[in-house]
Amino acid sequence: MSDPHTPRTMGQQFGRRSWAEPWKIKVVEPLTMTTRAQREQALREAGFNTFLLRSDDVYIDLLTDSGTNAMSDRQWAGMMLGDEAYAGSRNFYHLEAVIQQCYGYRYVVPTHQGRGAEHLISRTAIRPGQVIPGNMYFTTTRLHQELAGGRFVDVIIDAAHDPHDPHPFKGNVDLAKLEAVIASEGAANIAYVSLAGTVNMAGGQPVSMACVKDVRALCDRHGVKLYLDATRLVENAFFIQEREPGYADRSIAQIVRELCDLTDAAWMSAKKDSLVNIGGWLAVNDEGLFEELRNLVVVYEGLHTYGGLAGRDMEAMAIGITESMQDDYIRSRIGQVRYLGELLADWEIPIVRPTGGHAVFLDARAFYPHVPQDQFPAQLLAAELYLDAGIRAMERGIVSAGRDPQTGEHQFPKLELTRLTVPRRVYTQAHMDVVAESVKAVFDQRAAATGLRIVYEPKYLRFFQARFERV
């Protein structure tokens, strides 16, 4: 074990050169410091669910990287250029052109956020009874597929379910699994293949370009469509540039484009990669599908030239997309996540390896081997982290997996994780040190922790609103 404060912050000691953020801070937002007694009360009132805490009671907020981005001065200036016309806002045309250029699809439909896009694509592309194979489920994505009458089937490689497997592309599709699903269901019964880059629930793990090429070829052989969840594709592109032979000299923007060009359509929660606080889109190449989506967006989101967004939000998104594709930005973004992961790994704290793009995932099973999975170890770990120093994390285990829609029983995922999600351009390296030290303190107290039970559970996406108490 090494002292966390020397090797990483003084990188040259190892003969390496450190990265630093390609921006400086212009505006700051004060944070609230709380006492342990205040946090105990706040956590009780929140039913041991970090989603139900007030943000004023949180010191360092690593709940999510979704919509928590700090915007640049260019983006804030863009907000002043908002054209709030009901129809035909100039900001929509700017956004459309940027998406067409950066992601490469022909037709663009804006939505208020990712799940708005998931809703539209699921309603349009899935017939009841159809199957959607994908590289691990995501909560809202799978729910919209199920609400449309579809059934999600996981075809990710086995390594993705093992927190300690060092595979560089743990988001990859297992082609044999995908082939087997197509063979057993019949190609006509596959709505589309749902490909995510990077894979959130696997720990922010990337998919390789070689894998996407193979999936494309397999889909072509069977006449199956390939749709992409592009929410964190820029982060995925960084890992391709870093790890995949032949990509070291390609820019992030080129890699993003090459990957999108292998797919037929994409949906996006712009609240992640695109450095905004709200927004999303759907983009497709098929004109007929676009016609349907353009019609449906009017019913559920808003007119097809605003999709539930203000003109200023679309402008900030257009600028944010361009900023997100800059190589030095993405290197510092992933560098910060990796910095936190390396501090924890140096202390032999069990985390998902390799560290992913947007978060460090703690292996809650390894923290609390004495807590059975149906007493929610990852939920417990998030609660203990909050109690220790006011750091807010998120459960990504059995609570997030929800219940089987047929049997009503808990679904027991192999991964029982607590996610420390790093917002983009928000916290400093000193914040990461404080987080690591708090995780260490909780780890040192792990033997004393006891499990939780559910006292309230909503029907859909229970992790957002469920309440718990100590067993």
Ligand SMILES: Cc1ncc(COP(=O)(O)O)c(C=O)c1O
């Ligand atoms: C991979 C992925 N897809 C889709 C979504 C849904 O996006 P939103 O939260 O904007 O509705 C998320 C959000 O966390 C996500 O991580």
